[in-house]
Amino acid sequence: MNLGQVDLNLLVVLDALLREQNVTRAAERLHMSQPATSTALARLRKLLGDPLLVKQGRYLRLTPRGEALIEPVREVLGTIEQHIIAPPDFDPAHDERTFNLASSDYVGVVIMRPLLGRVNGLMPNVRLEMGALSGDAARMIERDEIDLVILPEVLAESMVSSSCSSAPVVRDRYVGAVWSQHPLAGGSLPLEALTRYPYLAYAPPNGCSLMDEDLERAGVTPRVEVTSVNFITMPFLMAGTDLVTIIPESLGEQLAPAAGIELLEPEFPLRPVRESAYWHSRRDADPAHRWLREQLLAVLP
Incomplete structure (x- = not known):
């Protein structure tokens, strides 16, 4: 394969397909039409010499090659986003950014609500998307599919890999x-x-x-x-x-x-209740993510 023949836009499509394992949802994620996404998948299959997604009953599942590509593709796109596309600094008053976070409803009340109060209205271009915890939380952090997750530390010990960074945020009883x-x-x-x-x-x-x-x-x-x-x-x-x-x-x-x-x-x-915020260590030096962590720590009791 000649790297000069690779369209980098296909990597974005590949990332969405690997995440969603569904052509329709990948198209929605990318704001593309389903036919255009299907065409991109066909190009990817030819380029990589692998079907990537195969039918299993009513659903699609990743081939072993598709599974193996998840982390490398995310790593490449993350590097491009942080070191080439993203500005070297983050100005929350003017720069646009959407952060995806997940926590329990309890943490939502005692931590996330104060965070929303601190950010809402003061930073009009910053958007926080709050989600509930799921069984995929650890996997989503490891694959850098979410900006930040707050988990009980005793659970995170067996769920979160060494590729993640953390900071204590909840100390309760x-x-x-x-x-x-x-x-x-x-x-x-x-x-x-x-x-x-x-x-x-x-x-x-x-x-x-x-x-x-x-x-x-x-x-x-x-x-x-x-x-x-x-x-x-x-x-x-x-x-x-x-x-x-x-x-x-x-x-x-x-x-x-x-x-x-x-x-x-x-x-x-x-x-005692001990919970920490976890994120992929790839985000450690991201100015916007660093700003988010600073805001989170600022609202802790």
């Missing part, structure tokens, strides 16, 4: 919570209350709850009667019930007045 007229209101939360009263459990989509591990370690199995996939809804489910639950303290303090709950000091040990 878990506390008990009950309706303001609950029999336990005004007191503390003993361990046996989790079996005496119905328990509202946090059940994240990935099925991994650190609190469950701590309670199991303490030798108690709560009387779970209600579960929630979101921390933010839990305080609002308590009114008029005998439910007890455990939530991050900073979230509880912000929502307690509106939800009509009281926070209780747990009488048993729970691991």
